[in-house]
Amino acid sequence: MSSVITTDSLTKRFPRVTALDRLTVDVQPGVVGLVGSNGAGKSTLIKILLGLAPATSGTARVLGLDVATEGPAIRERVGYMPEHDCLPPDVSATEFVVHMARMSGLPAAAARERTADTLRHVGLYEERYRPIGGYSTGMKQRVKLAQALVHDPQLVLLDEPTNGLDPVGRDDMLGLIRRIHSDFGISVLVTSHLLGELERTCDHLVVIDGGQLLRSSSTASFTEATQVLAIEVTDDEEHPGTDSDAAVRDRLTAAGLTVRSDGAGTGGTGSGGSELGGRIMLVEIEDDDTYDTVISTVADLGLGLVRMEQRRHRVVEIFNDAPDAPDAPAAPDAPGTATAPAALAAATSSPDPQEGGPADAGAA
Numbered sequence: 162m163s164s165v166i167t168t169d170s171l172t173k174r175f176p177r178v179t180a181l182d183r184l185t186v187d188v189q190p191g192v193v194g195l196v197g198s199n200g201a202g203k204s205t206l207i208k209i210l211l212g213l214a215p216a217t218s219g220t221a222r223v224l225g226l227d228v229a230t231e232g233p234a235i236r237e238r239v240g241y242m243p244e245h246d247c248l249p250p251d252v253s254a255t256e257f258v259v260h261m262a263r264m265s266g267l268p269a270a271a272a273r274e275r276t277a278d279t280l281r282h283v284g285l286y287e288e289r290y291r292p293i294g295g296y297s298t299g300m301k302q303r304v305k306l307a308q309a310l311v312h313d314p315q316l317v318l319l320d321e322p323t324n325g326l327d328p329v330g331r332d333d334m335l336g337l338i339r340r341i342h343s344d345f346g347i348s349v350l351v352t353s354h355l356l357g358e359l360e361r362t363c364d365h366l367v368v369i370d371g372g373q374l375l376r377s378s379s380t381a382s383f384t385e386a387t388q389v390l391a392i393e394v395t396d397d398e399e400h401p402g403t404d405s406d407a408a409v410r411d412r413l414t415a416a417g418l419t420v421r422s423d424g425a426g427t428g429g430t431g432s433g434g435s436e437l438g439g440r441i442m443l444v445e446i447e448d449d450d451t452y453d454t455v456i457s458t459v460a461d462l463g464l465g466l467v468r469m470e471q472r473r474h475r476v477v478e479i480f481n482d483a484p485d486a487p488d489a490p491a492a493p494d495a496p497g498t499a500t501a502p503a504a505l506a507a508a509t510s511s512p513d514p515q516e517g518g519p520a521d522a523g524a525a
């Protein structure tokens with residue numbers, strides 16, 4: 162498969178900040194998430210990829226075309242959904258999208274036909290004849306998406322498409338984004354500062370921070386299984402006041418296993434908290450017998466297992482490994498307003514999506 166985007170040591174310096182710092186990345190066809198906190202360099206990268214802003218140094222190619230010299234050819238083949246509200250309030254969605262289709266070179270009849278199809282696809286029906294000024298944020302986002310798709314591009318670059326949307330609106334938009342690829346075969350590069358939502362939506366994640374690449378790999382490989390078993394046991398109802406966790410920990414340790422409490426919790430209150438996070442114990446998996454040892458130990462003590470599952474890596478660990486990562490993630494002030502790696506951490510999904518843990522803070 163040929164790459165849709167490649168960059169080689171791509172650098173963009175503004176007088177007071179380096180927005181992109183020797184970024185080398187290779188994006189294959191599919192739905193790819195570009196994740197980074199506010200100011201990480203996502204929008205700058207998109208503008209360079211569209212040939213709208215020059216790089217300071219380094220090179221980039223989109224669909225095999227050089228961004229420095231082939232901007233118009235790139236923009237013919239690529240759709241772009243900008244981050245900010247940029248729609249004219251006085252015209253209808255239909256008028257606006259027809260205009261954008263004409264700007265992309267479609268003849269009048271084809272532009273009208275494609276506009277009707279595209280607006281239907283993004284979920285705008287009768288309201289498409291009303292002035293955009295009266296639309297909700299969700300409807301405006303759909304218009305912005307429709308104008309990015311109307312000329313049938315091979316690739317769309319979507320800059321923060323879920324910005325300003327409520328949880329239902331976010332989920333709808335993420336579903337639409339997936340269908341752009343599955344129904345039409347169009348590749349998608351979608352940016353967000355909310356890791357959790359891209360983790361759910363994308364096949365591949367590119368994570369940047371301070372203009373530098375932290376990691377680029379398949380979403381699945383970010384969340385591969387660890388050699389750690391997370392367990393939670395019931396209280397000892399026959400002997401109230403007994404610390405059942407301590408009893409299990411002592412027995413397992415005596416059996417030669419390494420046990421620790423889950424300092425990070427499951428996204429709950431963290432270590433020592435009275436909520437879920439404080440009740441999880443982590444057992445290193447020595448071999449297949451570890452499972453049986455845990456089960457028989459818990460049964461011998463007359464306790465029950467509330468959960469036993471192999472821990473998965475969390476995508477957010479990439480930020481914890483970054484050089485200036487914060488010690489403890491802080492919760493964002495309000496849903497969808499996460500900033501900086503700390504809030505990215507708070508916005509990620511539970512350690513194991515199967516676990517039914519706390520929802521993505523950004524979608525909460």
Ligand SMILES: Nc1ncnc2c1ncn2[C@@H]1O[C@H](COP(=O)(O)OP(=O)(O)OP(=O)(O)O)[C@@H](O)[C@H]1O
Pocket residue numbers: 175176178179180197198199200201202203204205206321354
């Ligand atoms: N035209 C400009 N002049 C000077 N500095 C800029 C300019 N555009 C962006 N920057 C700076 O470059 C850095 C990266 O900005 P960019 O907009 O690419 O980040 P981002 O990841 O898209 O964040 P956000 O989601 O907040 O837009 C920021 O520090 C920003 O202030």
